[in-house]
Amino acid sequence: MTEDGPDPRESWQAPERQRRLRRRHASERRFRYCGMAAIGSAGLALLVLLASIASNGYGAFLQTQIRLDIDFAEADIGDLRGLHGRKLDAAAARGDYGALVRNALREMFPDVSSRREVRKLQGLVSSGARSILRRKMLEDPTLVGQTESFWLPAGDEIDMYEKGHIRRDVPESDRRLDDREISWIDALENSDRIRTTFNSGFFTHGDSREPEMAGIWGALVGSFLTLLVTLAIAFPLGVAAAVYLEEFARKNRWTDLIEVNINNLAAVPSIVFGLLGLAVFLNFLLLPRSAPVVGGLTLALMTLPTIIIAGRSAIKAVPPSIREAARALGASPLQVMAHHVLPLAMPGILTGTIIGMARALGETAPLLMIGMVAFIVDIPQGFTDAATVLPVQIYLWADSPERAFVEKVSGAILVLLAFLVAMNGTAIWMRQRFEKRW
């Protein structure tokens, strides 16, 4: 073997080489550490955020309840036995269920006499107890004249006290509850008449002035209806637009212009869409304010660019060999699209749609512009009823002064985050599931 130049094996051991090698390894390590540090700090920030929200909000899922023995005295509520339908509803509406509560409380604490103290005593139980008792009466009119014991929701300040937000060791003048009220609470505790339990009402009640009765059900229904409208409008339009732009439109300056504009629209601040919705849907088309129809239309406009972009990219990803094979068999362009391209592109399109929907779920600004700020108590029944959506509900509660709403805000945020995580998770799962199909 001829020798041409220094033996390569030797120079790999040279100290110069070794030094350079060490430096290379060191810079690799540094790069890796930078990456890990970046991820670590992002993760830490996320963790802190979630922890603070969770610690604030877990209380929303708990409710303090007081057990009262209610005497359904005929004198207060009338005789509802034997009545049905509308007659029953009308008769029930006339009853004074507050009196039932008051009587029950006075019986438990007979030594309360002064009017101020009596009013404070009433405050032990939530005003929402009245409608609970009325509902019980509607369910079972034979309760008239009988005495039953029920767990009824406590007032919001009792709730706060039980959850530890009002502390007894603070001087009385700085507390929301005075010593008398606290002694009542102690008495209730001693007789096992007070408990803190899972707050199912958070998920089944609509909004309310009383924090302890407030729930997100109305907002959830509103969000659902709004997103339904958004999906029904944005999905077909978006897919059709993506198909047209990708397959049938001729490639000229107009299509380039359209493409640039769609990409820009995807980045426009959402409040602009709210202004558009206000101007066109409300002022020009005179659609009902604060209805899911209008909210859905506005959010559809906002989601459309996302779906179009995702759709185009999914359609572009379908291998041209499949299209060629279909065309060579004699399929028309529409058949190629419907039988081959769309089914293969659908996972990508759906992923983009879900991501768009998740974004729409969390949008507040455009919906504020079209008036979904009102205080809506009734659960919306249809697309034209006034409604609110979850993020707006959170915003409204954050505005309220009562201490009890603070935890409700965080609780609602947790529910919203759960939905967003679920939707994005579904999108990721779908993408992975359908990725290697060909």
Added chain:
Amino acid sequence: MPDLVTNLGVEHAAGSLPLSELPKMTARGVDVFYGENHAIRTGALEIRKDEVTAMIGPSGCGKSTFLRCFNRMNDDIPGCRVTGEICLDGEPIYGAALDVVQLRARVGMVFQKPNPFPKSVYENVAYGPRIHGIATRPEEFEEIVERSLRRAGLWDEVKDRLDGAGTALSGGQQQRLCIARAMAVDPEVILMDEPCSALDPIATAKIEELISELRGRYAIAIVTHNMQQAARVSQRTAFFHLGELVEEGPTADIFTNPRKQRTSDYITGRYG
């Protein structure tokens, strides 16, 4: 000594030859432009029934482009312009009279890289008849699927997994599936664009055998960069170079005694 002049320059007077002797497809004076690029110059060819016509030539000389003119696949390429006359059974295929969709049912194509649909084997073969309305009842579909797969020599290998994915087959099987798919619509001509170049030698041999068997039923044109394959499989060979048809004739003549120096240089390997 056999006469080596081709028939291309000879005009057939109307009615002078019975239909069975007219070439199935003829191309005359075909020019193909990709934008400014003049890809094919005065291309001409005849594809006859009972014959395999091979097109050979160096890479990029336009054989595939020319082949794709016969089923108007170049229509789908933006900026591509085709002039000249191409006829199927005497009818010009670029005229208004013949519908593209119908043309492609009569002139099928098999591509270089096997491209079965990501559907079941059954659906792959049944797709063509379905969109052309050739079959309507399930029994008709089943019959067509079995017949096509048998003709492609694939039936025994897939009859137990007709519902399995077409893409789960081996490369050679996939290509035979594509051939079965093309045959399912009962075409008159089958165009093959380097059908074996993505396959291993055994799969290639099977496909070549299949082509020989199919010769009697369809008019077949095959583009290949493998001269040995052209020599083995075809009865007529056309040599393309730089977008021009240089020489055309019976395969045996082309490979024992080509007339043009360019042809001889190419097939003896004096230039690639």
Added chain:
Amino acid sequence: MARALDPVLKELRELILLMGGRAEAILEKSVRALVDRNAQLADEVERDDLEIDRIDVQVDEEVLRVLALQAPVASDLREVVAIKMIATDLERVGDLARNIAKSAARLARHSEIPLPTSLVHLADGACGVLRKALNAFSECNVEVARAVLGADDAIDAAQDDVVRDELERIAENPSQVSLGVDVILVAKNLERVGDHATNIAEDVILMVEARNVKHASKLAL
């Protein structure tokens, strides 16, 4: 573009030319043995023919290799096939020369009997066409090849002359019948050498022009 086939073809051509040279030499040696009545030369011819046979085997192997591995086409294919056919003809020429030498050895013992001039004439003709045919191959010259084809009739006529004359002489001198037979055998072998030269010329025409002119007179009917 240099091809893998080119050096192989070159080697084959050189082999054939070598074989041709040996064939020419062996033919001339056997004729000289005949004319000079030299029995020793006759023995040498025996050994020379082995050499030709050895080259023939080599050509066989090379041709098989080329066909299997290189799959030549067109002019290359015709050349390879022609080379194989020419090798066969040259090998036969070697055998014919050996036969002539055997007869020459026998005739050498009776040097007093003169050889007919027509035989020498025939021998010259045969050597001549063989040389011409081999030249035609090495130059790829179809005119020379055609000239060889044309000369075949003359060779045949010369052979007829020798045989006729010799038959007459035998009739006049019956005691010399075995010598006469040898003369006739030599004449026949020389005529066959001429035929092989014709074959070689036909192979050259096939190689260069892709025309098959073999058996033309018979097939023309």
